[in-house]
Amino acid sequence: MGYDHPDYDEAEETLEALEDDFVDEYGEEFEQILERVHATFCPDTDVLLPTAYLPRTQYEKVIDEETGLEEYEIGPGDxxxxxxKDFPNLDAKMVLLPSPPRLEILSMGGSQEVWRAS
Incomplete structure (x- = not known):
């Protein structure tokens, strides 16, 4: 939906309200989780709000042909x-995925789950 769509403003307000609700309900807990994960894997990267780690577009589960392992592809802005810390020259992104809730680091080297809800 583009900025010129007649429903854009309403959709944006709804999304912002949902993000606020998410942060109100889970923000403190997720911030602690994110701080621990960042300290372990990427201490030089600032911790952002939990909603920043959510994919904004459709993500897709794929099977790596070489390893046979499940991986995820996300949109370029996600x-x-x-x-x-261990691979500073490797382009990597951290993303929060559902079912079960978990944080994964995605890179050209593959994906690594770094936290999973218990």
Whole structure:
């Protein structure tokens, strides 16, 4: 939906209200989780609001042909760019995925789950 769509403003307000509700309900808990994950994997990258890690577009589960492992492809604007402690020159993004809720780091090297809801 483009900015010129007649329903854009209403949709934007609805989305912002839902994001606020999410942060109100889970923000403090997720902020602690994100701080721990960032400290372990990407300490030089700032922790953002939990909603920044949610995919904004459709994400897709794919099977890596070489390894046979499940991986996820996200849109180019999705996820949060992170600088990995062990691989600082590798382009990587962290994303919050559902079912079950989990954080994954995605890069050309593959994906790594770094937190999962228990």
């Amino acid at each position: 996820g949060v760019w992170v600088t990995l």
